[in-house]
Amino acid sequence: MFKRAQNKFYSTSANLLKTPLHEAHVEFGGKMVPYAGFEMPVLYKDQSHIESHNWVRSKAGLFDVSHMLQHTIQGPQARALLEKITPIDLGSLGVNQLSLSVLLNNEGGVIDDCIITKHGDNDYYMVTNAGCREKDVKFIKDELTAFDVNHSTFEGTLLAVQGPQAAELLQKFTTEDLSKVYFGESRYLDLKTGGATTRIHLARSGYTGEDGFELSIPSGTPAEQAEALSFFKVLINEYPDIAKPIGLAARDSLRLEAGMCLYGHELTEEITPIQASLAWLIPKSRRADGGFNGSSKILGQLADKSSVTHRRIGVKSKGPSPRDGNKIFNAEGKEIGYITSGSPSPTLGGNVAQAYIDKSAKIGSGIKIEIRGKLRDGEVAKLPFVPSKFYKG
Missing domain, CATH: 3.30.1360.120 (Probable tRNA modification gtpase trme; domain 1)
Structure with a gap:
């Protein structure tokens, strides 16, 4: 079983930045x-x-x-750069369309999640996370040295x-x-x-x-x-x-509740999009030609389903809310996973959480969650907990 990296988002610096608002x-x-x-x-x-x-x-x-970091990526090789550092297919994206994607390291792990908007074949706008600001900028600058690209960030x-x-x-x-x-x-x-x-x-x-x-x-x-x-x-x-x-x-x-990932919890540099149940981020066209960071590992996981033993899935429970790092056990007492984030659910009542759990545990099966030294009852659940209401016309 892979282990998630510990990642602290809360700054201890006394010199905190302030947003324009x-x-x-x-x-x-x-x-x-x-x-x-x-x-x-x-x-x-x-x-x-x-x-x-x-x-x-x-x-x-x-x-x-x-606090999120905004980027412009422009130039004759802007698409080539983005299609190397993420698994996105920008050819299938129309002008003024946007898509969720992930920045990938050479092992297929997620450096950060991002939103990429296409304004033209050589003109893109991207938003990445504040907590990964320094790491993201260094990663992109290191990668773009091989491309004819202008990259800038702005506040x-x-x-x-x-x-x-x-x-x-x-x-x-x-x-x-x-x-x-x-x-x-x-x-x-x-x-x-x-x-x-x-x-x-x-x-x-x-x-x-x-x-x-x-x-x-x-x-x-x-x-x-x-x-x-x-x-x-x-x-x-x-x-x-x-x-x-x-x-x-x-x-x-x-x-x-919407089943969305938070970097440093559901996503880390040790977790691939396939392990994170985000295979849909790799479109069919990219599965055929690869060419993005970590593509050999990611495409291998897609081809051999048995190579991925755990998956990101939902958990429901009552009582104290599960929190990041709580261990999960099956009915026989075997450790089968861990919580990545959890909270009381104002919409549904009770608690909802996301977790990485052994694929053998099916939706609806009972589990035990170790919370404050005690094993609490829980249940494996489908994501999202609350259906999305995106406007599609």
Whole structure:
């Protein structure tokens, strides 16, 4: 059985970075915590974790994800670079379409997960995780030395608007018909931000399983930052029945219910996409020609199913919530896996978790989870726990 690497996301540095929306988090009563080198809101006053979570499921939640790292990758060999460091097929992706993918090391392990948007054959936009910032940048710079590519990273406001009323809310600020922007698509559009009109990048995407958007808003100058801040405040102050700021606590429980991976937990450099039950990230065309980092190992795992003994799967339980690292045993007392992340489920009640478990354990089978020195009852469950509600027209 492979072992996951220990990966700490919470910074101990006293010199925490602040996003362009930091002032608003403090104004709205955000409980600020260190996260991936940034000071980020985990909750807001007068709203519990459960209330925040349920608000996103029923209204529109605003998530500041400006700590994520944004990249532009351009040039005549931009596609060749991206198709070496990830298993994506950019030829099958249309202009202004986006896809989840993974940065791969030479052993097929996941360096980070990412979202790649195609703006043209030689022009791509990518978002990677804040917690992997230094590692990702070094990895990409090392790889691009063999390619004719211009790579740059940039800071800005990255705002996720998630929930069933996300489109209704944002439509008030643009003349672009958002009903014609489907899940997995993007647009450059004009957004009314405070007293100005700002050109932004909008993607219909997110990390909650709900319909929603991610907005990349320029914040390179004081004036641009002021407009982004004003827009964020207007959403909350003028539409309080629709929009609320939501912190890290609900973001994690939402993604967990949606069966989405968190780097350092479900994904590490020791785990391949096949082991992570992400075989769908390797399209048929890439399985035929390979050519991406770690392709021999990954394609070998696809060809020989017995070479992968454990899979990422769901777990349900009652009582104390399973947490990262808790051991899992079968009915006979044999250790068969471990929890990668877990949380009480506001939507379903009880607890939900993701885990790596021996493939012999079938969905619905009973297990024991070691929590605080005691074995607790659990059950292997299908992912996602809550069906996704992506807008596909």
